[in-house]
Amino acid sequence: MKEESKYKITNFLRYYGDALFYPFLALYFSHLNKTESQIGFLLMLIPLLGAILNPFWSLASKNINYNRKIIIFLSLIEAVVIIYLTLVVKLPYLVIGALLLAIVGQPFYVLFDGFTAVYTISNEVSFGRLRLFGSIGFAIGALMGGYFLKLTSFYLLFSLASIAFVLVSLMLIWIKPLNLVLNKTLTENPQPKQLFKNKKYLKFSMFFIISMGILFSGEAFLGVFFKSLEISSDRYGIVVFIQVIIEALILFLLTKWKHKKRLMFVMVFIVLANFIRFFSFNFSPPLILLILVSIFRAVSMGGLLFVSVEYMKINVSAHNITLGIVLFYSVKNVLQAIYTFIGGYFIERYSYQSFYLMTAFITLTALFFIDYRSSYDTIEKGVEK
8 A cells, every 4th residue: 555545544544533522522521411611621621731741742752753653652542541431420530531631632633743744745745635534534423423423322432433543553553654864854853943933933823823722612612502502413413524524625625726825815714714603603503504604614624724734844844843833733722721711611601602702703813923925925935044
C-alpha cells in the first residue's frame, strides 16, 4: 500500500472514532442527569489540561519521528478511557475520565497534524488532501452514531469509537518513519525564539485561537441544545453529517484551488460564517434551518483546517511547524476551556439562545487579527523574520 494511502486511512479512522464519541459526550453527561454547569465543568477539563500538557508532549519529543511513537500509545490509552467513562456515573469518577481524556486525547491532534504536515512537505503532498479523509470519516461516524445511539446505547456507541482508536494505533505502527535525511531542517531542534519573532505567525495564531476556540466552545453544548429543541439523536447526527460532508467538499475545493485563492479571503469568510451560524441559534431554528445553517459551519471549519496548515507551511520553518501548531492549539484550548466553563453557568442562568448570541459577537473579534495585505497570498513563499 502506498504511504499516502496509509495517512488517508489513519485520518479516516481517527475522525470516524471522534464522531462516534466527542459530539455525543455532552449528551451522555446529560443522560447521566448532570446539570449544564456540571457538563460545562467536565467539558472544560479536557481542553484546559490539554493546553497544559500539549507543550510538554512537544518538548518530550526528540524529533518528528518520536511523535509517531507517542501517538501510537496515546490512541490506545484513549480507547481504554472511553470504555471507562461508560462504566461510571458519579461526578468525581467522570472528572477522572475527563482528565484522562485530556492527557491522552488532546495531544494526539497536534502531534499527528505536525507529523502529517512534515510528511506533506517532504513528499510534496497537499495536507488538505489527506485531512479530507478525516472529514469524510467524521461525517460518516456522526451519521451512524446518531442512528446507532437511538437504536442501542451509549455503551455500544462508545465501544465502536474505542475500536476505531485501536485501529488508528495499528495504522500508525504501519506508517513508516519519516526520512529526515532528505531535509536537513527537519533534524534541527525547534527554535521558540525564532518562532516568537515571526510576526505573521503571532498574528495568525490569535486569529486561529479565537476562531477555533470559540467554535469548539459553542459546539460543546450543541447536542444538549438540540435536545432542548426536542431534536432526537439521529436527527442531530444528520445535521452533523451534512455539515461535515460540506466541510469536506469545501476543503477539497480549497486544496484544489489553493494557488488561485488568497488566504485572507478564506479567513474573512471563516469569521463571517461563525457569526452567522451562532447568531441564528439565538432564534431556536427548526430542523430544516439547522441543516441550512450547517453550511456556515462547514465553511468555517473547512477553512480553518485549510489555512492552519497551509499558512504554517508557507510562513514557518519546517523544524518549527510542530511547535507552532502545539502552541496555538494549547492557547486555543485555554480559551475553549474558560469559555466552555463560563458557558455552562451562563446557560443555566439565562438560556442557550443568549449564550449563542454572545458567542456570535465574540467570533467577530478575529477580524482584527487578519493581515489584509497581499502577504497572505498562497503563491508567495514566506520565511520567518
